[in-house]
Amino acid sequence: MRSHTGNLWDMKGTWIAMTTTLVTAMSLAGSAGAQERIAPARRIPIPTDVSPQLQAMAANPPPADFNTWPTTVEGWVARQRASEASGARTAAEMAGRLNVAISSRVLGGVTVFDVVPQTVAPENRNRLLLHLHPGCYVVGGGSAATVEAVLMAGLGHFRVVSIDYRMPPTAYFPAALDDAVTVWKEALKSHDASQMAVFGSSAGGALTLAMVLRAKQLGLPLPAAIAPGTPMADLTGVGDSLATNALIDNVLVSREGFCEPAARFYANGHDLSDPLLSPVYGDFSGFPPAILTTGTRDLLLSGTARVHRRLRAAGVEAQLQVFEAMSHAQYLRDDQVPETREAFREISAFFDRHLAR
């Protein structure tokens, strides 16, 4: 298949066949509105300038059931349990490889995990990172919550507190955010804000941004830096990559996938454009320095880039890293993937630059 490496160049016949068929598709669908365009079907070759591990991830087709989700509370709970079991296995495997210890406790009434590397780097001895896990506000909790925290602790040699925030059907918006703020207040009792950063991906990236928005409202000190990874920053359907990367991203796949219904289950009827649910609409003035991570195939590429632009427009120091051919948050899958190590190396260096010792 090397003849197809990264281009459409050598398959003119196929291209024409597909373009011809597109005309049929357009006839079937009715012609596009004046404000729209049609992107024809196309082959997406295996990316060649990524690690073999990321190549393998990129080659996976979208899951067949990407656009089905529970219709009952019991159904959601079942999905939650399945996700927790699989995430817990991943976290345990990675913690073993990276020599990271995980223990749980209750802090201000909120369940948290202390995620501590065998060797905390000397410069990180007085520093603490708070972590907010991904999972569309509904899954990825319990022992699964620590996956990303283990990567940060193991690859960056930081102490991390991972917050097992409440989720539906136990509690709805703004319970997750309230729990994050509670843990932030608790952490401020033992650490100066200048020694702390907050990070998390997807729903955890949105919660990271929302937590800073809320801390600003409450007049609390702000963390010294944040790392929202591919944040679920807009639940209102805005974001060009929701269309351009639909069915190219093989994780979230499309807006018709699982994640937004899950987020709406959490929102529980609350206005989705509230900046505490869609933080891209928040006031970013005074925000701490931020590093954002996404990939070219990410369904939330636009959301991440838009948050980056708005942080910059607010005068905030903000870095954007975009990984080649990476779908949504695939840098969290495996600590052994070079792109994962690169992403966390960048985040660690960014935190090191901005956190007091």
Add this chain to the structure above:
Amino acid sequence: MRSHTGNLWDMKGTWIAMTTTLVTAMSLAGSAGAQERIAPARRIPIPTDVSPQLQAMAANPPPADFNTWPTTVEGWVARQRASEASGARTAAEMAGRLNVAISSRVLGGVTVFDVVPQTVAPENRNRLLLHLHPGCYVVGGGSAATVEAVLMAGLGHFRVVSIDYRMPPTAYFPAALDDAVTVWKEALKSHDASQMAVFGSSAGGALTLAMVLRAKQLGLPLPAAIAPGTPMADLTGVGDSLATNALIDNVLVSREGFCEPAARFYANGHDLSDPLLSPVYGDFSGFPPAILTTGTRDLLLSGTARVHRRLRAAGVEAQLQVFEAMSHAQYLRDDQVPETREAFREISAFFDRHLAR
């Protein structure tokens, strides 16, 4: 059309029709190889979180003749002249609005344009920027060369020297690069390298990177900063967005478009993987700080992100800015577009941070 804002959510019927048709497309085309995936046809709604001007640009269909190019030298020259005439008009209009004066002279045997704003900012009085124009190494020269230089001079209040490097059929690779290096050497006679930056987009972005690679080889001082905009950094067909953004980008449109054949006309049989033609394969160690610009719809999104990652891997300070729903280098179209002003504001601030006064 507001009901289609940025999502596929509310058009399940259309989606199903297209997916059904895709099966036909796949049958026609033969099934995808084990290493490939198929992205089905989809509607690309008008992006909603961009300026009205960029919305209008995004709504344009790809040009009908995007995949035709000259087959004779005379044909290339005709395209060249047409492009020069239209670019010269754009440059003159923008220069008028932005109060920028343009004059030409010969420097070290190379034609250059002095592009000078009515008011040079006090901090920029001793600074000089060198500019390398876009145009796939074949078009965009002559008076058209100054478009981007006018934006930089007018919006950033810098003095700019825009290099009208030689192009085919007058001269082939490495003539353009040689001319860039010649002007760099000339500029070093009047300015310290620490007071200078080099910038340019597309082929000009690649030339910016190649010029620094060549200056390293020659042991010349390096500029204090560079701004390669959506660089044409890889002519070998590698880059995931060449597939994922094909026919979504309405400027370059696809690898079957005009630009790569033009670049091959310049390369004139030279190995396309030479880092002086595909600078992504160059050694970026010791490079000056760099700011890169692209858009989520850019056919060269991957190329730009890959250069960013490699600069970072080489320990270079490098910033990436990605504009929502922007196709290839659309930030060069019109000085009145907010995204254009934002892009050049960022580049100006980056240069101000890194250039000596």
